[in-house]
Amino acid sequence: MYLATQSRIQQAVRDFAQRQWQLDVNVLISVPPQPAMGDMALVLAMELARKLRRPPKQIAEEIAAAARLVPGVARVEVAGTGYVNIFLDRAAYASRMMATTIAKTEVSTAVPLAEKIIVEHTNINPNKAAHIGHLRNAALGDTFVRLLRARGAQVEVQNYIDNTGVQVADVVAGFLHMEKKTPEDVARLIADPTIRFDYYCWDLYARVSKIFEEDKSRLELRRRTLQEIEHGEGDTARVAEMVATEIVRYHLRTMLRLGVEYDVLPRESEILHLRFWDQAFELLKQREAIYLESEGKNAGCWVMRQKGAAETAAKEIDSADATAAGDDTKVIVRSNGTVTYVGKDIAYQLWKFGLLGRDFHYQPFHTYPDGRVLWVSSMTSGQAGAPAFGQGQKVYNVIDVRQSYLQDIVAQGLRALGYQSEADRSIHFSYEMVALSPRTCELMGIELSAEDKARPFVEVSGRKGLGIKADDLIDQLIGEARREVDSRHPDTPDEKRAEIAQKIAIGALRYFLLKFTCTSVIAFDLKDALSFDGETGPYVQYAVVRARNIFRKLSDEGGRFDLSRITPELLASSLNSPEGDSFWQLLYLCSRWEFAVEQAVATSEPAAMAKYSFQLAQAFSNFYHHHRILIEQDPDRKMFLLWLVSVLDSHLTHALDLLGIEVPAAM
């Protein structure tokens, strides 16, 4: 509704500018700072003043005259130095809102929706439990997927599993060499219901890392373990497979608690064994994107020269600290013949665009409660019926900002292969890290160095075992919510209370992770995250719950909401009455949900959607306190108010759904 109206006005003004001044203008429409000033504002007159060498106010009058003719516009005013303020025909607008039910594919923009978009997110190394940093990735990725789907796009969600990397190797080395376990021992550990295997690995990983740190001579063990895993050999590979698969199952369970689901799990082991890399390697060599280094510290490696590196290379760098001197090449294949992450990722990106000329085999890995099947890449041709994965027209890679450099190199690899446009359509959806506030560290008994204490936040480190495990946090949030629910609803059945507490906890967590923009480091503070007041998920949920309570109470009293009694005349009289302004503002804000979606997608900022939902909840809370609906004497007015509440309910529920937040039955 909002976007359609907006584009109608844009079109009219653009046509007018074309006719009147033979100018091709971009008509920007904004919302005036105060509702009394109008519903939409044009600043075009001020922009054109110089070009037309005429006073902006005069130009504004002409634009206003054109805007007045647009259907749905009630009146237009020129204000200030040349603003064109548009007031919409409220009743007509409301009628059209009533005619359209809010649906997932309703955003009425002219974006090409036939394209298939691939979103890759989560990508946790399968060697330990997930922590809060991973939750931010998944919450952002999942919300972005929901936003894209709301616009009608076809989206495929991939969760890349690096099951052959160093991180898994470290845990495997820990099991086999530190703990002297056999594959059977590890299998028993996994089968033991009293042990959280992912938590066990969390600790083991920290221990192994410490030992490698202390004694560099043991790094040979890491190297050997890694190689055995890559080649799929013996006990090492068996244990790696067991560990990675089991941990992935834990990760999926954790993410499902947040309502996050995936379509396919492409695994690194298949990238290697199905020779994806060999194919990419051939391409890279053919196009001379990489070359075999014969001298220097990278002798024996296949390397890629970086963009603009030639001049840098020409300069002689004789500084002592060579690490700081900046390298101009990036190793793709190590001297021992193994491939680096960048190399594998180039192959993976090529596959995503359908440029590799190869495909995975697939097997079902898991069936979600809603019936959706999650597939995993596989060596052997598995079950029939797997969808056609990959072949995206656009790819979003949700990866934290610290990997920007590597992402750039991957994109450069694509360009070096001649895939310029694919590189442009492979987007690094970058976000800042989640760190811990010093206060939270203290609360958790984490000892801080004097250096760390002076910092505004402390970086999470899986390697050091420093961080908050995702499930621990969720459990704590549920506990906190449960206490509140118990005290408010002592008579509600236990099962119901558990469900309510769970939804509140998840709502709080997802909102907390989403309300910051991507460039903001979240200095995670336990107290803030556990709060259910103010700008939080529960505040927004509460608004919907109260809206629904009105309808529940209504039917308890034997009343009935009858949509057919909302006539155009009633809408007109209600919205144009002296107090109609406040009704209109609520209604208008509801209609702008699609703008929030557009904004969030265009800027890759799910936070915009979170902010919008909070704003809408706030507007309703205010409305709620000003109007006692159920005791309203005038039956027409009561119906109108009920209608407003129902519009709010559907829109806010939908907004929350896009954030992956459910509405509890009560609060």
Place this chain on the structure above:
RNA sequence: GCGCCUGUAGCUCAGCUGGAUAGAGCGCUAGCCUCCGAAGCUAGAGGUCGCAGGUUCGAACCCUGCCAGGCGCACCA
């Protein structure tokens, strides 16, 4: 050293791609439950938008230079 990001109220953050009197939440102060649930509402105090120049009708936003902080710059991912 080079690259990217950030600096807005006491704290944590928004700020619709350059527009009108810079906004929220938390915290603080003062009110509001006989009334659809107070996880709520209302009001108040609190700002040199890091600093200095520049661009223009107009700058928190764009450009330049400083200052401060963060993150990258591996044959780890």
